[in-house]
Amino acid sequence: MSVSERERRARATWSALVEPGDAVAGALVSTFGAAEAWDRVRLALRASPDGAGAAGLVLDAGDGRDATAPRGRAEDREGGDHDGRPVGQREEGPGRARLARALARWAPRASTVDGGALLGALDGLGGGFLVPGDDGWPEALDALGPAAPFGLWVRGAADLARTGARGVAVVGARAATTYGERVAHDLAAGLAARAVTVVSGGAFGIDAAAHRGALAGSGRTVVVLAGGVDRAYPRGNARLLEAVVADGGTVVSEVPVGSVPTRVRFLQRNRLIAGLATATVVVEAAWRSGAISTAYHASTLLRPVGAVPGPVTSVASAGCHRLLRSGVAVCVTDTAEVLELAGLDGPAADPSDVPTRPGDGLPEHVRRVLEAAPSRRALEPGALAVAAGVSLAEAHAALGLLELDGLVRREGAGWRRARP
Amino acid sequence: MSVSERERRARATWSALVEPGDAVAGALVSTFGAAEAWDRVRLALRASPDGAGAAGLVLDAGDGRDATAPRGRAEDREGGDHDGRPVGQREEGPGRARLARALARWAPRASTVDGGALLGALDGLGGGFLVPGDDGWPEALDALGPAAPFGLWVRGAADLARTGARGVAVVGARAATTYGERVAHDLAAGLAARAVTVVSGGAFGIDAAAHRGALAGSGRTVVVLAGGVDRAYPRGNARLLEAVVADGGTVVSEVPVGSVPTRVRFLQRNRLIAGLATATVVVEAAWRSGAISTAYHASTLLRPVGAVPGPVTSVASAGCHRLLRSGVAVCVTDTAEVLELAGLDGPAADPSDVPTRPGDGLPEHVRRVLEAAPSRRALEPGALAVAAGVSLAEAHAALGLLELDGLVRREGAGWRRARP
Numbered sequence: 001m002s003v004s005e006r007e008r009r010a011r012a013t014w015s016a017l018v019e020p021g022d023a024v025a026g027a028l029v030s031t032f033g034a035a036e037a038w039d040r041v042r043l044a045l046r047a048s049p050d051g052a053g054a055a056g057l058v059l060d061a062g063d064g065r066d067a068t069a070p071r072g073r074a075e076d077r078e079g080g081d082h083d084g085r086p087v088g089q090r091e092e093g094p095g096r097a098r099l100a101r102a103l104a105r106w107a108p109r110a111s112t113v114d115g116g117a118l119l120g121a122l123d124g125l126g127g128g129f130l131v132p133g134d135d136g137w138p139e140a141l142d143a144l145g146p147a148a149p150f151g152l153w154v155r156g157a158a159d160l161a162r163t164g165a166r167g168v169a170v171v172g173a174r175a176a177t178t179y180g181e182r183v184a185h186d187l188a189a190g191l192a193a194r195a196v197t198v199v200s201g202g203a204f205g206i207d208a209a210a211h212r213g214a215l216a217g218s219g220r221t222v223v224v225l226a227g228g229v230d231r232a233y234p235r236g237n238a239r240l241l242e243a244v245v246a247d248g249g250t251v252v253s254e255v256p257v258g259s260v261p262t263r264v265r266f267l268q269r270n271r272l273i274a275g276l277a278t279a280t281v282v283v284e285a286a287w288r289s290g291a292i293s294t295a296y297h298a299s300t301l302l303r304p305v306g307a308v309p310g311p312v313t314s315v316a317s318a319g320c321h322r323l324l325r326s327g328v329a330v331c332v333t334d335t336a337e338v339l340e341l342a343g344l345d346g347p348a349a350d351p352s353d354v355p356t357r358p359g360d361g362l363p364e365h366v367r368r369v370l371e372a373a374p375s376r377r378a379l380e381p382g383a384l385a386v387a388a389g390v391s392l393a394e395a396h397a398a399l400g401l402l403e404l405d406g407l408v409r410r411e412g413a414g415w416r417r418a419r420p
Numbered sequence: 421m422s423v424s425e426r427e428r429r430a431r432a433t434w435s436a437l438v439e440p441g442d443a444v445a446g447a448l449v450s451t452f453g454a455a456e457a458w459d460r461v462r463l464a465l466r467a468s469p470d471g472a473g474a475a476g477l478v479l480d481a482g483d484g485r486d487a488t489a490p491r492g493r494a495e496d497r498e499g500g501d502h503d504g505r506p507v508g509q510r511e512e513g514p515g516r517a518r519l520a521r522a523l524a525r526w527a528p529r530a531s532t533v534d535g536g537a538l539l540g541a542l543d544g545l546g547g548g549f550l551v552p553g554d555d556g557w558p559e560a561l562d563a564l565g566p567a568a569p570f571g572l573w574v575r576g577a578a579d580l581a582r583t584g585a586r587g588v589a590v591v592g593a594r595a596a597t598t599y600g601e602r603v604a605h606d607l608a609a610g611l612a613a614r615a616v617t618v619v620s621g622g623a624f625g626i627d628a629a630a631h632r633g634a635l636a637g638s639g640r641t642v643v644v645l646a647g648g649v650d651r652a653y654p655r656g657n658a659r660l661l662e663a664v665v666a667d668g669g670t671v672v673s674e675v676p677v678g679s680v681p682t683r684v685r686f687l688q689r690n691r692l693i694a695g696l697a698t699a700t701v702v703v704e705a706a707w708r709s710g711a712i713s714t715a716y717h718a719s720t721l722l723r724p725v726g727a728v729p730g731p732v733t734s735v736a737s738a739g740c741h742r743l744l745r746s747g748v749a750v751c752v753t754d755t756a757e758v759l760e761l762a763g764l765d766g767p768a769a770d771p772s773d774v775p776t777r778p779g780d781g782l783p784e785h786v787r788r789v790l791e792a793a794p795s796r797r798a799l800e801p802g803a804l805a806v807a808a809g810v811s812l813a814e815a816h817a818a819l820g821l822l823e824l825d826g827l828v829r830r831e832g833a834g835w836r837r838a839r840p
Contacts, residue, residue: 309729
């Protein structure tokens, strides 16, 4: 299915008109389609510039039913319609009331947005605007429901369809330790080497280490920004973003070119990271941090969440341990365990370098005789039986076995342990 | 209830006659009592020195029923009757067959053991022999069933009754890191300060750090040895054991004075550590280690198990992460979480030092206006509404709130963020 230019332009408009995760806008767009929803809102606001009483105008042309109410509940999951009341305590008013509030907050921007201009602006940057229906659209995001983005502004490879099927979010603290950065780098490199796309933010610390690791593993990586894709934030990561684009990776954002990253956008950005990936792994995170919110978004989407443990003396790992204790996350320590978590591979194998000791695999009574046999002097079978607490017959049988294995040596009437 | 000297002497004999965890001996003793069971075995072996065909003699005097079969299953849990066949694969033969094998392996020692002499030997060391029925006996050990020890050889405070009710095993690797030793020390000190008895082995590394921590917290600690309480193993810990005894702690073992610590005894010793404690915490452990077996013993007893995470790059923490991944252990990071795990205290509180940021606790739209307000120049409410994506009315209301909180300052017709 291909997307009409009118629809694409309208989605660009919506991405600039409302803040990320606006469930009322999402409900309107999924009910009427982006273009018609925008026409209705624009006409309503033209008749009532501050939005007061315009809700009726938006809905009247429709079949009379409330376009937003049916999806009202989804908003609770995605942070509300931003009318300021804490989720849960919000009086679940009629859709019209919420729509009226929404129109009031959209009104100030309504006159300034121009989707067509935004689309044009990105052309210059070799970017694009992905919308649902495009071949490269990551359908994994549809799980976000009414809080799904209207589209994704992208730079670099515009095919994100596979990230949801074979992508792992590797996220964590800006204030990472060298331990955390090393682990993030190695995990991402290992995933990239297994053709798994890495998804993360654009911050210093774990995010940057993950992208660098993915590049080192010569794999694809996706940087999800809270601001426009035309601006690196923090600036210090500008070269990293260029490298990502140059190596076939992608820089994406749901807000248009020129948008500044605000805290609200950072928080909503986290739902995109979780939504774009098959599974989410938190490498290092303070007790409270954006990475934790990404983990909660992933678990809300019923997608696997992993946490990398660290020293309990390190505050940078406190958030990971919190996720482990609460059961939100599974403990993961290497690439194999992350692949297992994401269901992208067979179970992680036990480490093959488990040390084996002489006597391993021997029957209990045989091992006990081996232990009882001193290496400095020889003991007779009777004395060995006493020392090992086995029968004389067991002692004789055991010594036979151990001699075959070269673990004991006969010496006169006695036996002694053979030196390895 | 007080214990007859005959019974006490017989239990001392059994503790020397059989290897720890011998379920057949446990079944005989719990059926006939230690004294009569020993009489029956001694008489049977006198008639048939190698034990062949003596099983009948042990049982015949009884009511004819098989004294060992009813408890045959318990042995699977506790490591079997040491006839060498892997647990589970053992053909569940008639009790007589297993008893015959047991008599054969007891025969070599039967002539040498002398419970009375063992009891006398310990008097010189200021020690004692605790048996079920004594006031100081830790009833928590009864959960081990037929594999429960016949008694505990102790040095130091002979009252272990409380350990099962308020004791935590802090165990881990000999090859510990400074990180692990520090955590073990601090955990044990914190537990000791809360009047929780610490239980651990006598090895270097985590064990020693835990005991030192308990002493530093001026609390009680219990050292469980695999060999006799008269010999420190390793020797290097001799002074630590003296300090434990001097400070009101206890050194215990189920094998008599003079017994050497064998690997089998170390493995069986772990069940005692788990059995003596309310909960078990593994601080550092290699992928395969005795501490892991202690954790499995604790979970077999349905007692809480905790594991302290560490760097995934440290092999010393691999066993802890294995326990976390398998779900055997809960992630614990400090004393409060260990107390919660052991059910010895209320839930661990969230860290109180969570950083708060300006705008925390404010309604969503108010926080967004705060973020939109620049600190370098002033913006008019209309511009702030556009930047924040809120209605003009919300912007005005928010600015009023923020001014009250001193977070924004009016400047002519505009507003700017106030410097903290």
